[in-house]
Each structure stands twice: as C-alpha cells, then as structure tokens.
Amino acid sequence: MSERRRSQVALVLCGSFNPLTYTHLRVLEMARDQITSTSGVNVVGGLISPVHDEYSRQKDTLISSKHRVKMIRLTLSEQEDNWVQLWDWEVRQTGWKCTSEVLLESERVCRQLYGPTVRVMLVCGIDMLKKMADPECWDPVDVEYIVKKYGLLVHMRRGYDVEAVLQEFPEHYRQFIVLVPNTVHCEVSSTEIRSLTGRGLSTRYLLSDKVATYIKKNRLYRTSPRNSVAHPTLVGYTHIHSPRGSVVGYAHVSRGAGKLGVYTPPPRGGSTGEYEESDVE
Ligand SMILES: Nc1ncnc2c1ncn2[C@@H]1O[C@H](COP(=O)(O)OP(=O)(O)OP(=O)(O)O)[C@@H](O)[C@H]1O
C-alpha cells in the first residue's frame, strides 16, 4: 500500500522529562516500530509533551519547565532525520491540564501539522498505565475516554507484572492497548539521572552530552530533598585543634548534594554545638 493510503498516526508522549533521557526517545522509537510492523500504519510524527510546573504539587522533585524544555530542545537538536518534536503547549497553560485535555489539543495540532485524517495515540510506560487504574489519581471516566478514543501503546518496565496491571481494567479495554516489547532493554529513568547527578557521578551516554553539560552548568539536581544536607550522610570526623595546635576534640563531617557540613560539638559544659556548611564540587 502507498504511504499516503496507509492510515496516519501521530504518537504523543506525556510526562515530566525531568530530565529527558535517551530512554524516552527509545520508548517512542520502539512504539513506532511495534505499531508499524503489527498494523501497517504510517507513523507521521511524535510529540513530546512536558507536564506543567504545577505538577510539582504531585512530584516535589520536578524542576522548572524552563530547564526541562531547554533540555528537550538540546537533545532533539542533535538528532538527524527527526520525526519527533517538542510540543510545549502544556507548560504554556496557566495550570496543570489532565491528559484527556492534552490529547484533545494534540489532536488539533497534529491535524494542522500532518493533515486532517491523522489519528493520535498515547505512548506510555506500564508504570503510568498502572497509575491510570488508581481512581485517586486518574478519573476512570477520563481513562475510558483516553483508552477508547486514542488507544495506548504501553511499554514494559522491569518490576511490573503486565497481566496483573491489565486485569485492573475492564476486559474490553484490551483491544485498544498495544503492548510494546523492549526490543533492547532500556531501563534508565529520570530518577536515576537525578540520583547519579546528586551523588556527583557520571550520566554520560544515558542522555545527551549537551544536556549533561547543561545540568552541570545550571547546577541542577544537586539538592533534591532526599540528598540535601537536611538528611546528610556522615562521611567521617575531623580533628578540632586548640590555638596551640593540639587536638582537643572531633567534629562530625557530613555530606549532602554538593555541600559539606561540619558539626562541632559544644565545649564541655556547653549546650549547643556549631554547624558550618560549604559548597563542594
Ligand atoms: N525505562 C522506561 N521504560 C518504559 N517507559 C518509560 C521508561 N522511562 C520512562 N518511561 C515512560 O515515559 C513517559 C514519560 O516519563 P516520565 O519522565 O514522566 O517518567 P520517568 O522517566 O519514569 O521519570 P521519573 O523517574 O522522574 O518518575 C512515561 O509514560 C513513562 O512511563
């Protein structure tokens, strides 16, 4: 069948992208491969839609969309023959929009970009599908609308029992859900990138070099609540010297993200010690 006669599909990937990693791009690539090979549709484009800053009420690690959008742009700028693009509609709204609204708007945009017959499909990981079964998080009416109107391309992730997740939904939803096998295992999550960065470890080859440099330059992900000095790790002790140079005690040395804290206990008889923090590379 000619390219033009095959039905046209655009893929939409919603999420935090905090930051975008190569895995997010692989998720889209594998979704495109799967749907092209199993149903012969023509995937004409893909949109990456970062969530609004207001979503930080749900995820306290979410950083400003100014940075998240910039990092998506940097990553996409280095790809050749790109069928995927950033769609920043969500972050430009006055507040968070539920995914059904996002998809409705994406449909309008995709029709302008790719033609009036294009169909939108939502791509997500199995973790997101599992959350969709939680009525505290997702309105079941919304979920039904999304599943039936758009259809889902769902990626496997380690640690999830796919069948158990699917059983949380009505049986007839199954026909609207395409499971995407991991042709090559890519398990990197943004959480891991933030954690590596917070510990001062390399993130190279897991995301774009330009993004790694951007993170470093803007000192992002260095003080997440979990690894800030509010919850420091004790890394050792240092001697306290008298003015004459003799050792008179020990101070506790603790390390948070990018900070070194030294706690000096109170002198004998005193009630409060001293805490001093300094930045470390
Ligand atoms: N390793 C992965 N395998 C399959 N799907 C993934 C993977 N990483 C992310 N996704 C999917 O990509 C979409 C956007 O991801 P998002 O940035 O919100 O989550 P994340 O990378 O898991 O981030 P975080 O670790 O901050 O929760 C979601 O649907 C998510 O399930």
Ligand SMILES: NC(=O)c1ccc[n+]([C@@H]2O[C@H](COP(=O)(O)O)[C@@H](O)[C@H]2O)c1
């Ligand atoms: N009711 C809803 O439409 C709803 C609820 C929770 C998350 N989401 C979306 O899911 C995406 C991923 O969020 P999580 O990373 O919290 O799973 C985000 O784009 C977010 O906006 C939508």
